[in-house]
Amino acid sequence: MASGDYRKDAFAEESRVDSGIDSYCSIVKPEEQPREVSEPREKFSSVDERLDSSYGSTVESLAEIVEACNIATEEPSPSAACSGFTEKEENIITSITEDGDTILHLAIIHEEALIANQLIQLFPKEVLDIQNNLYQSPLHLATYLNLTDVVKSLVIKMVNMELQDHDGNTALHVACHHGLTMCAAEMASEMSPSKLSRVLETQNWRGLACLHLAALSRQHQIMKLLLTKGADLNIQEGTSGKTALHLAVEMNDSTSVKLLLSNGANVDAAMFNGCTPLHLAVGRQDATISNLLCQSGADTMLRNLEDETALDLADGNDDILALFPFDDIQISGRSVVGVNF
Template sequence: MTSRYLDYSGNMDGELRMPGKDKHFQNTEDRTDSGLDSLKDEDYNRIVSGVQNLCIPVSATPQDYEPEPWKVQNNEDGDTLLHLAVIHEAKDLAEEAIRRSYRDGYYLNRQNNLYQTPLHLAIITEQAEIAEKLLQAGCDPEIRDYRGNTALHIACQRGSLRGVGVIVQYSKFQLPSLLTCYNYDGHTCLHLASNNGYLAIVEHLISLGADINAQEPCNGRTALHMAVDKQNPDLMYLLLKHGADVNKVTYQGYSPCQLTWGRENSQIQQHLLSVTEKSLQYLPESEDEDSSDSESEHSDDEYMYDDCKLMCQGLN
């Protein structure tokens, strides 16, 4: 397919025309004083030649897209040849399929029955080299699977530092969106890395601009609340070092410090007590007076959280 270019009048015939006029550039006598008169003839001719040879490729649209026969085939699970090559780690076959699909977004972004693209599968199978080639070929890193996870979500959840690095390197324009994207459980990439204790990934995401105080939509926990829940002092110190808000409360009104009561790690509790506002250091009196009521409320919160997760999935 030969490349075409638009001329100034919007025609596709490849002939350079004056703006708003249906005539060719034949001489320079009628030009306005744009500074071109001061150019030498050879410089002027070189500029005109460059403009005439300027080509703007016309991307394929769904209407005129005619894929090769092997690109439209898939099995009962919705997996294409490229999906299967990645799943079975047939590197040579995967690379050849990617090479023959360069800038073919229709094929590179095909989703199987679980809405997984080849990029999702490359991250799941720890094939950073294949993920890199997919991104170089033009796949979309923002596509989400049936759980609302982008490939970056999966890399953060699995603790794949190489996977995170590759996606970040080739997704500079999409990165702000990727960092703020919630999956269907209400987790950002930072939430997943924090919840699983992958400190290097947590720090890397923060350095890239991830919101350290982002709250889960269902209950309002931040990464710092998760550090308390997971009893992870190293994560707590890391988050505080990078400016996590110790006074941020959940939608039920609990600060990270308040969540330390009744938990074993006194190191976390003592440090949070020293940096948290006094009004947010201790549990409300009603909770201290009746622990059984507290347990009942906790169960209700869990039910509410599960219902909220289902609602989030339905909305997405």
């Protein structure tokens, strides 16, 4: 049976499986705390109780189906590999649920890594790239659940790592946001430089690239990984033009600020409104990060679209004003430093 013959009608309406991801995969707002690595798995606790009755009442039914297949070393078509199946069994293994999940999606949701890896060897590549109704590929789900071995198997089979889910996230976006370092490393190490570059430049529907998500979630190890893989330090997110350095400043994350600056981030990068990282740091009364930026050569005289310098935002903070020893000399509200008379 060709991959285009995959049917949705093999599953009875009353025995529907929900993918269990809908309420989970929305990206948190920048001000929220980063998630623990184990949280994606916890989010799926209720899914174990909703195994589709078409597969039987236990996960062992999935195993029995897979064990009956002839797992070949090459990439056989499902019909060839499952030629010993009854019509009912073949319908099950080649069907898609009403939620768009294949049997591989379901095996991953139930964290049955052995079964998932067997199915990955069984199915041709085009089946491995099927996206469910939430546009999640098996790679997305394996990453959410931190199933590193499954991620590795999918990557080795050269699945499409540029696929975006309903939030616009690639699987690498997911790994960067949730601190799944090993999953991110597997994907980054196997992609060609050109493909990796495209993924790193991809923005989700909130305008955030992988580096932005890692910065927002304080994922320092993943930030280091992305930088070694050539991520653009100064890529701007699509809504306000912030770079990862702007986001690190907003998160009051001096570790990320140091990491980005030491790797050559543009200390004077301007948002769409003209604000530099120093504007943001001073506006937040963050003397520590303001000092880091000044030590890295931040231009204290740059003005945003409101015609404000960073000094204008100091609001009498003595610790921050000490960073601008002469900038408080003004005529008609404008600094006279550097002005020739």
